[in-house]
Amino acid sequence: MITIDGQTFSFEPGETILDVASRNGIFIPTLCYLKGATPTGACRICLVEVDGARNLVASCATPAGIDMVVSTDSPRVVKARRLNLELLLSSGYHNCLVQDMEPDAWTDLQLKGLDRDEHKDICPAYGECRLQAFAVKYGVKTGRFEPKETPYVFENVNPFIARDFSRCILCGRCVQACNEIQVNNAISQGYRGSRSKIVASGDRALKDSDCVFCGECIQACPVGALVPADVVFKGHLRTDEKKVRTTCGYCGVGCQLNLHIYEDKVVRVTGVEQSGPNYGSLCVKGRFGYDFMTHPDRLKTPRIKRNGEFSEATWDEALDFVTDRLRRIKETSGPDSIMILSSARITNEENYLAQKFSRAVIGTNNIDHCARL
Amino acid sequence: MTNPIKDIEKSDAILIIGSNTTENHPVLSSYVKRAKTFKGTKLLVIDPRRVPIVRHADLWLRLKPGTDVACINGMMHVILDERLYDEEYVRSRTTGFDMLKKVMERYTPEYVEGITGIPKEQLVEAARIYGKAGAASILYAMGITQHTTGTDNVKSLANLAMLCGNVGIEGGGVNPLRGQNNVQGACDMGALPNVYTGYQKVTDDSVRAHMERAWGVDKLPKDAGLPVTDMMQKALEGEVKALYVIGENPMVSDPDLTHAKKCLENLDFLIVQDIFMTETAQMADVVLPSASFAEKDGTFTNTERKVQRVRKALHPPGEAKEDGEIIRELSERMGYPMKYDNAESIMREISEVTPSYCGINYDRLEREEIHWPCTGTDHPGTPCLHMDRFTCGLGVFHAIEYAPPAEVPDEEYPLYLTTGRVLYQFHTRSMTMKSDGLNVLAPECFVEISVQDAEQYQINEGDAIKVVSRRGEIEARAKISNQAFTGTVFIPFHYADAAANTLTHAALDPVSRIPEYKVCAVKIERA
Numbered sequence: 037m038i039t040i041d042g043q044t045f046s047f048e049p050g051e052t053i054l055d056v057a058s059r060n061g062i063f064i065p066t067l068c069y070l071k072g073a074t075p076t077g078a079c080r081i082c083l084v085e086v087d088g089a090r091n092l093v094a095s096c097a098t099p100a101g102i103d104m105v106v107s108t109d110s111p112r113v114v115k116a117r118r119l120n121l122e123l124l125l126s127s128g129y130h131n132c133l134v135q136d137m138e139p140d141a142w143t144d145l146q147l148k149g150l151d152r153d154e155h156k157d158i159c160p161a162y163g164e165c166r167l168q169a170f171a172v173k174y175g176v177k178t179g180r181f182e183p184k185e186t187p188y189v190f191e192n193v194n195p196f197i198a199r200d201f202s203r204c205i206l207c208g209r210c211v212q213a214c215n216e217i218q219v220n221n222a223i224s225q226g227y228r229g230s231r232s233k234i235v236a237s238g239d240r241a242l243k244d245s246d247c248v249f250c251g252e253c254i255q256a257c258p259v260g261a262l263v264p265a266d267v268v269f270k271g272h273l274r275t276d277e278k279k280v281r282t283t284c285g286y287c288g289v290g291c292q293l294n295l296h297i298y299e300d301k302v303v304r305v306t307g308v309e310q311s312g313p314n315y316g317s318l319c320v321k322g323r324f325g326y327d328f329m330t331h332p333d334r335l336k337t338p339r340i341k342r343n344g345e346f347s348e349a350t351w352d353e354a355l356d357f358v359t360d361r362l363r364r365i366k367e368t369s370g371p372d373s374i375m376i377l378s379s380a381r382i383t384n385e386e387n388y389l390a391q392k393f394s395r396a397v398i399g400t401n402n403i404d405h406c407a408r409l
Numbered sequence: 410m411t412n413p414i415k416d417i418e419k420s421d422a423i424l425i426i427g428s429n430t431t432e433n434h435p436v437l438s439s440y441v442k443r444a445k446t447f448k449g450t451k452l453l454v455i456d457p458r459r460v461p462i463v464r465h466a467d468l469w470l471r472l473k474p475g476t477d478v479a480c481i482n483g484m485m486h487v488i489l490d491e492r493l494y495d496e497e498y499v500r501s502r503t504t505g506f507d508m509l510k511k512v513m514e515r516y517t518p519e520y521v522e523g524i525t526g527i528p529k530e531q532l533v534e535a536a537r538i539y540g541k542a543g544a545a546s547i548l549y550a551m552g553i554t555q556h557t558t559g560t561d562n563v564k565s566l567a568n569l570a571m572l573c574g575n576v577g578i579e580g581g582g583v584n585p586l587r588g589q590n591n592v593q594g595a596c597d598m599g600a601l602p603n604v605y606t607g608y609q610k611v612t613d614d615s616v617r618a619h620m621e622r623a624w625g626v627d628k629l630p631k632d633a634g635l636p637v638t639d640m641m642q643k644a645l646e647g648e649v650k651a652l653y654v655i656g657e658n659p660m661v662s663d664p665d666l667t668h669a670k671k672c673l674e675n676l677d678f679l680i681v682q683d684i685f686m687t688e689t690a691q692m693a694d695v696v697l698p699s700a701s702f703a704e705k706d707g708t709f710t711n712t713e714r715k716v717q718r719v720r721k722a723l724h725p726p727g728e729a730k731e732d733g734e735i736i737r738e739l740s741e742r743m744g745y746p747m748k749y750d751n752a753e754s755i756m757r758e759i760s761e762v763t764p765s766y767c768g769i770n771y772d773r774l775e776r777e778e779i780h781w782p783c784t785g786t787d788h789p790g791t792p793c794l795h796m797d798r799f800t801c802g803l804g805v806f807h808a809i810e811y812a813p814p815a816e817v818p819d820e821e822y823p824l825y826l827t828t829g830r831v832l833y834q835f836h837t838r839s840m841t842m843k844s845d846g847l848n849v850l851a852p853e854c855f856v857e858i859s860v861q862d863a864e865q866y867q868i869n870e871g872d873a874i875k876v877v878s879r880r881g882e883i884e885a886r887a888k889i890s891n892q893a894f895t896g897t898v899f900i901p902f903h904y905a906d907a908a909a910n911t912l913t914h915a916a917l918d919p920v921s922r923i924p925e926y927k928v929c930a931v932k933i934e935r936a
Binding site: 194195196216217218219220248249250265266278280281282283284285286287288289290291292295297300301302311312313314317318319320321322324325326327328329330331333334335336337338339340341346351354355356357358359361362363365369371372373374375376377378379380381382383384385386387388389390391392393394395396397398399400401402403404405406407408409 | 439443465590593595598603643653656657659664678680684685686690693703704708709712721724730735738739740742755839840843846849922923924
């Protein structure tokens with residue numbers, strides 16, 4: 037048994053303090069922890085106090101022990117978390133919270149940060165950023181430490197993933213996601229000390245690396261360092277998006293995804309993390325291939341071809357025309373002269389109606405779909 | 410799939426055959442890669458191309474296109490010879506073993522090398538990897554089915570799996586990876602010429618009587634209808650006069666497109682219902698605008714037989730309507746009103762007429778992950794098939810002899826052509842071509858060719874080349890790649906302006922009626 041915040045719990049061998057706590061509804065803040073991947077203990081936010089231990093320990097990387105007594109929210113823990121949050125906030129251009137400072141107290145660097153093209157607008161992760169959320173939760177101010185300038189430029193030379201190194205806190209979640217969840221092995225921790233950087237294939241642009249643009253790294257990024265390229269300047273808060281959970285419309289794996297809707301448009305797609313088969317993972321098509329839904333070329337009105345030319349028609353005209361022709365063909369040549377090709381793209385319910393229509397209404401078993409093609 | 414996707418990480422060995430998993434089922438491929446990288450699972454890949462998953466493999470067997478049966482038989486020969494098979498399983502759960510054993514006798518590694526080109530030592534090693542594994546999973550896709558011997562290929566894989574006791578166990582199975590979001594569901598729902606929902610045969614009198622009662626109609630048709638691949642010919646012969654196409658684009662996806670076009674042109678009446686003006690829609694007499702998956706409620710059934718919700722997130726553009734609504738309006742006009750409140754009420758009817766979907770309803774789908782068969786509302790569903798017994802009792806071994814593809818290279822057409830997809834496009838590209846980003850990553854058609862073939866034909870990277878088969882020709886740029894094996898070129902079939910299916914052969918598997926997209930003979934020249 038282990039005691040966490042005064043409650044005792046049983047645990048399985050191999051479970052960490054964090055595992056036991058989250059299983060029992062005790063919240064420990066984390067930034068770098070990624071379910072399913074080896075803990076790195078990099079962010080030092082999940083620190084907890086263990087009775088008898090000299091130092092605070094990272095709960096994501098410390099196995100639960102027999103008779104262990106853990107405090108997740110003691111004054112010592114909170115103090116350490118606040119300090120670590122302050123240090124993380126000073127590690128780059130994390131200026132979403134500079135409102136807590138007088139304008140003349142803004143550092144030159146923060147002002148310079150606002151001058152960057154990609155920082156003219158609000159951070160795309162605003163409202164969803166975990167660092168921001170914890171800074172607010174723990175009442176952390178940004179003034180104490182001088183922010184550090186990042187030596188690395190913004191990368192946006194591929195269609196899907198923008199990398200803003202000035203907002204990267206080097207938590208390594210993206211590296212874990214790429215190497216341990218998707219196993220695409222495209223990115224890794226590179227360089228050392230103040231030059232540390234998440235690099236792709238020997239520090240190349242993603243487009244010249246092994247990256248296959250699955251976007252697992254975007255989903256894993258707890259801050260605004262990795263974002264969908266087209267979301268960077270979209271000008272609305274993520275918290276204003278409506279999320280609709282559905283099933284991906286591409287291959288047969290059936291990934292569960294959230295369509296993020298803003299003003300009747302899909303603006304972003306994320307994987308549903310709580311459910312199989314994908315547990316948050318998606319591929320490049322599922323995550324980024326959604327432009328077609330609201331593309332201007334979508335068919336919007338029925339069309340009837342007359343003398344080789346299409347002209348727009350009302351639904352009544354089109355459906356009457358179809359009904360009339362089908363009736364006549366059925367009467368003159370019999371129901372088996374009509375064939376219906378249903379679709380692997382439409383729903384079960386619609387396929388059911390299609391075969392019912394074919395059999396009960398037209399009177400033919402000439403119904404098939406593209407499984408063979 | 411006989412087994413759920415999550416089982417992949419429980420396998421001791423995985424055999425991938427005829428599946429370019431990382432490009433066509435990327436998220437599923439990560440299960441394979443995790444198993445291999447972190448769980449010590451052995452990975453065996455059999456494919457004519459060095460597909461990207463080969464990078465992770467312990468062993469890659471490169472076989473000549475269309476020689477799968479010989480290869481699998483060869484593996485079984487070694488497994489029998491070295492007694493690596495599961496004698497107890499074979500005795501208690503299967504029938505037909507003696508015949509299998511007899512036929513496998515002549516598929517020695519030497520004999521198989523002659524047919525497939527696989528070095529005999531590699532075949533032996535592959536057989537040992539699969540045969541010695543505790544639980545071994547087979548993953549396959551269209552590289553197995555799109556052959557004139559597709560049914561034989563699948564049966565051979567079933568033989569191999571049963572021989573080693575791998576069907577009906579966790580981490581095992583014979584697992585087809587479905588290529589489209591709801592191809593499983595379309596089959597389950599009876600969008601097939603010979604069955605109603607849940608594979609209930611249209612030729613079975615009692616089933617038909619049951620459906621007649623459920624639907625309130627007199628006489629449902631008794632004889633099986635036409636498969637799509639036979640329909641084309643019947644259209645040309647004038648027997649099929651009207652075709653109603655819903656969300657499909659045969660003018661890019663059918664084999665031998667020149668012939669397919671002739672067939673469609675011969676129709677009296679063509680209705681196409683789609684979200685875009687596809688190549689097929691251009692030929693239609695009437696085009697009906699429909700809703701995309703993001704604009705409707707319903708369910709899809711995935712490759713592991715799991716029924717999952719689809720939810721409406723957007724309004725269809727303009728006057729476009731949901732496919733189901735269009736079908737209902739047509740039905741009403743034809744004198745048969747279909748009254749349903751919503752998609753959920755259609756699912757209620759499906760569960761009433763379909764034993765394998767009987768326990769599935771939207772309430773449960775909100776809370777549970779259900780794989781069919783699910784035979785009652787208190788039934789948990791069936792993630793793994795054939796656990797204690799096969800549906801038909803004993804598992805039947807089909808002793809199968811190798812037969813060559815319908816068309817193989819000769820002097821005039823000296824190269825194999827095989828077709829497939831790339832990661833950044835999907836099927837006939839009607840959706841993915843609308844994404845600028847995807848088009849940047851996969852802008853145009855290409856001909857994947859080996860370094861040696863490129864040298865022989867004096868072709869440089871990016872050269873425009875002409876590819877000619879007995880049925881047609883296309884032009885595309887050369888992509889010299891170590892994924893290609895000498896003597897075989899690969900062309901993705903996505904691109905209508907250089908449609909690989911202009912070249913492919915419409916020869917069909919005699920049972921499944923699937924065309925042999927994966928093998929035909931071509932010649933190439935600089936354009």
